[in-house]
Amino acid sequence: MTGTAIKNWQSVQQEVLNRINSKLWKPGDLIPNEAQLASEFGCARATVNRALQNLADTGLLERRRKAGTRVATHPVRKATLDIPIIRKEITGKGYAYRYALVSTETVVPPRDMAARMRLKPDEKILHIVGLHMANGEPYVFENRWINSNVVPAVRDVDFSKQSPNEWLVENIPFTSGDIAFSALCAGAFEAEMLSCKTGEGLFVIDRSTWKAEGAITSVRLVFAPGYRIHTEI
Amino acid sequence: MTGTAIKNWQSVQQEVLNRINSKLWKPGDLIPNEAQLASEFGCARATVNRALQNLADTGLLERRRKAGTRVATHPVRKATLDIPIIRKEITGKGYAYRYALVSTETVVPPRDMAARMRLKPDEKILHIVGLHMANGEPYVFENRWINSNVVPAVRDVDFSKQSPNEWLVENIPFTSGDIAFSALCAGAFEAEMLSCKTGEGLFVIDRSTWKAEGAITSVRLVFAPGYRIHTEI
DNA sequence: GAGTGGTCTAGACCACTGT
DNA sequence: CAGTGGTCTAGACCACTCC
Structure with missing residues (x-):
C-alpha cells in the first residue's frame, strides 16, 4: 500500500510525516527506535537517523538518548530566515x-x-x-x-x-x-x-x-x- | 601546531572556520575537495561531508557537484527563529x-x-x-x-x-x-x-x-x- | 546497568554539472 | 566524459540518561 519504495532519507522522512499526520503516531507518542524502523523500511540505520535528525531539527520530533524519539507535543516551529547583504x-x-x-x-x-x-x-x-x-x-x-x-x-x-x-x-x-x-x-x-x-x-x-x-x-x-x-x- | 586532534565533524568544522577566519581560504576561494580534506585530517570522507554540509546550511560555504566547494563571497546568513505556541x-x-x-x-x-x-x-x-x-x-x-x-x-x-x-x-x-x-x-x-x-x-x-x-x-x-x-x- | 541516539569508518554507487 | 558532492550500507563504538 505504500506505493513508493523507501530507499532514501527523504522518503523515510515523508513516511514518518505521513504517520504523524494520519495520527498513527500522535503528539507525545514514543515512536519505534532507529533499528526497528531501519529493519521495517529495509534500509540502514544511518538513513533513518538522517531523516529523524532532520525532523528533530525542524522541531517536529524530540529525541533523547535512552529515552527514545517522541512526536513533539508542542512543536516549536523553526523558521529559517535569509539575511542577505x-x-x-x-x-x-x-x-x-x-x-x-x-x-x-x-x-x-x-x-x-x-x-x-x-x-x-x-x-x-x-x-x-x-x-x-x-x-x-x-x-x-x-x-x-x-x-x-x-x-x-x-x-x-x-x-x-x-x-x-x-x-x-x-x-x-x-x-x-x-x-x-x-x-x-x-x-x-x-x-x-x-x-x-x-x-x-x-x-x-x-x-x-x-x-x-x-x-x-x-x-x-x-x-x-x-x-x-x-x-x- | 593544531593543538587538538581532528576526529569528529565538529572539529573539522572548527578547523575550516579557522582557515576562513585566518584568510587562508578567502571568500570566493575553492577549497580542497572532501577526499583531500579527509586524508589531510585523517578521518573518513563522510565526516568531512557532515562538517561542510553544516557550514553550507548556514550559508558560509557554497557547494556544487563537480564545481567543488567555495567560501561564500556574499554570505547569506541564515537565522533560525523559534516559533513557539x-x-x-x-x-x-x-x-x-x-x-x-x-x-x-x-x-x-x-x-x-x-x-x-x-x-x-x-x-x-x-x-x-x-x-x-x-x-x-x-x-x-x-x-x-x-x-x-x-x-x-x-x-x-x-x-x-x-x-x-x-x-x-x-x-x-x-x-x-x-x-x-x-x-x-x-x-x-x-x-x-x-x-x-x-x-x-x-x-x-x-x-x-x-x-x-x-x-x-x-x-x-x-x-x-x-x-x-x-x-x- | 542497559537501551537509545550520536557518530565514525571504509567502501560503494549515484546524480549532477562543468568542460 | 570525468570530477565532485550526495547518499547508502554494514558494522562498530561511544555518550548519554533513564531505571
Missing part, C-alpha cells in the same frame, strides 16, 4: 542600488551601546550613519557602531564608496552574533531619513556580532514603511 | 497566561483573504478574534481565519476554553506554510485591543498554513509594544 537584497528585487553616507565619526558611544559592546569607559569607536536606497527611494536606514580597536583596518576604509554592511561581510569573515526583530513608530527623525510620514510603522533589525577579542559591530537597521521579511516553513 | 512563550517567561475570546463567526471573508486562501466565491469560513494576555496585560492580538470546510472538526471546538493557536497545533499536526514579519503603527483599533497608545510601533506576524486539500488557516498576530523576537546566529 542589503545591496544584494535590493538588486535582487530588480532595483537600482545606491548607498549614501550620512555621517562618520569616532566618538564615545552612548552608555547603553558602550555597555552592550562591553567597551572600556570613554573608549572611542567608529559611528557610521548611512542610507541604502532602491531606485532612489530610501530603503533602509543604517545606524552602526564599529569597534575600531578590535578591527583597526576599518579606519582606512572610505565608507562613501562602500557601505559598512558590505565591507564587514567581506572582510570580517565569520562571527557569532545575535539578531533581534522589532517594530518602531516613525518619529520626526526617522520620517526625515526615510522620506515617510511620522507615525508609520517601521520594521527594525538590531544586530551585534562578536569575535573572541570583543564586540565587532552593533547596528540598527530601520526599514522604510511596508517592508516585510518572509520565509517558508 | 503563544501560551508556551508567555508561561516560559514566567507570566500567567490567559486567553480571551473576542468574537467568533462563520462568514465570507474579505476579498483579499479569500484570494489568499483560494476559497470559492462566497465560501463561508470561520473567523476568530482573540487576545492572549500575560499577567493580565494584553500580549498579542490574534485575528484568525480557519477554513472550516477543510478542517470540519474545528466547528465543534469551544474556543473560549482553548485558543485556536493551540488547538490547531495539537490537532492539525504538520503543515507547510509561510510566515512574514512586518511592522504596523497602532491605530485606534489596535490601541484599544492592546491597551496602548495610538502611534506605537507594533510587531506583526502573518502566517498561513496549508494542507494538500487547501489553505487551513491564515492568521495575523499583532504584538503589544516593545515585543522583540530574538535569535543567535
Whole structure:
C-alpha cells in the first residue's frame, strides 16, 4: 500500500510525516527506535537517523538518548530566515542600488551601546550613519557602531564608496552574533531619513556580532514603511 | 601546531572556520575537495561531508557537484527563529497566561483573504478574534481565519476554553506554510485591543498554513509594544 | 546497568554539472 | 566524459540518561 519504495532519507522522512499526520503516531507518542524502523523500511540505520535528525531539527520530533524519539507535543516551529547583504537584497528585487553616507565619526558611544559592546569607559569607536536606497527611494536606514580597536583596518576604509554592511561581510569573515526583530513608530527623525510620514510603522533589525577579542559591530537597521521579511516553513 | 586532534565533524568544522577566519581560504576561494580534506585530517570522507554540509546550511560555504566547494563571497546568513505556541512563550517567561475570546463567526471573508486562501466565491469560513494576555496585560492580538470546510472538526471546538493557536497545533499536526514579519503603527483599533497608545510601533506576524486539500488557516498576530523576537546566529 | 541516539569508518554507487 | 558532492550500507563504538 505504500506505493513508493523507501530507499532514501527523504522518503523515510515523508513516511514518518505521513504517520504523524494520519495520527498513527500522535503528539507525545514514543515512536519505534532507529533499528526497528531501519529493519521495517529495509534500509540502514544511518538513513533513518538522517531523516529523524532532520525532523528533530525542524522541531517536529524530540529525541533523547535512552529515552527514545517522541512526536513533539508542542512543536516549536523553526523558521529559517535569509539575511542577505542589503545591496544584494535590493538588486535582487530588480532595483537600482545606491548607498549614501550620512555621517562618520569616532566618538564615545552612548552608555547603553558602550555597555552592550562591553567597551572600556570613554573608549572611542567608529559611528557610521548611512542610507541604502532602491531606485532612489530610501530603503533602509543604517545606524552602526564599529569597534575600531578590535578591527583597526576599518579606519582606512572610505565608507562613501562602500557601505559598512558590505565591507564587514567581506572582510570580517565569520562571527557569532545575535539578531533581534522589532517594530518602531516613525518619529520626526526617522520620517526625515526615510522620506515617510511620522507615525508609520517601521520594521527594525538590531544586530551585534562578536569575535573572541570583543564586540565587532552593533547596528540598527530601520526599514522604510511596508517592508516585510518572509520565509517558508 | 593544531593543538587538538581532528576526529569528529565538529572539529573539522572548527578547523575550516579557522582557515576562513585566518584568510587562508578567502571568500570566493575553492577549497580542497572532501577526499583531500579527509586524508589531510585523517578521518573518513563522510565526516568531512557532515562538517561542510553544516557550514553550507548556514550559508558560509557554497557547494556544487563537480564545481567543488567555495567560501561564500556574499554570505547569506541564515537565522533560525523559534516559533513557539503563544501560551508556551508567555508561561516560559514566567507570566500567567490567559486567553480571551473576542468574537467568533462563520462568514465570507474579505476579498483579499479569500484570494489568499483560494476559497470559492462566497465560501463561508470561520473567523476568530482573540487576545492572549500575560499577567493580565494584553500580549498579542490574534485575528484568525480557519477554513472550516477543510478542517470540519474545528466547528465543534469551544474556543473560549482553548485558543485556536493551540488547538490547531495539537490537532492539525504538520503543515507547510509561510510566515512574514512586518511592522504596523497602532491605530485606534489596535490601541484599544492592546491597551496602548495610538502611534506605537507594533510587531506583526502573518502566517498561513496549508494542507494538500487547501489553505487551513491564515492568521495575523499583532504584538503589544516593545515585543522583540530574538535569535543567535 | 542497559537501551537509545550520536557518530565514525571504509567502501560503494549515484546524480549532477562543468568542460 | 570525468570530477565532485550526495547518499547508502554494514558494522562498530561511544555518550548519554533513564531505571
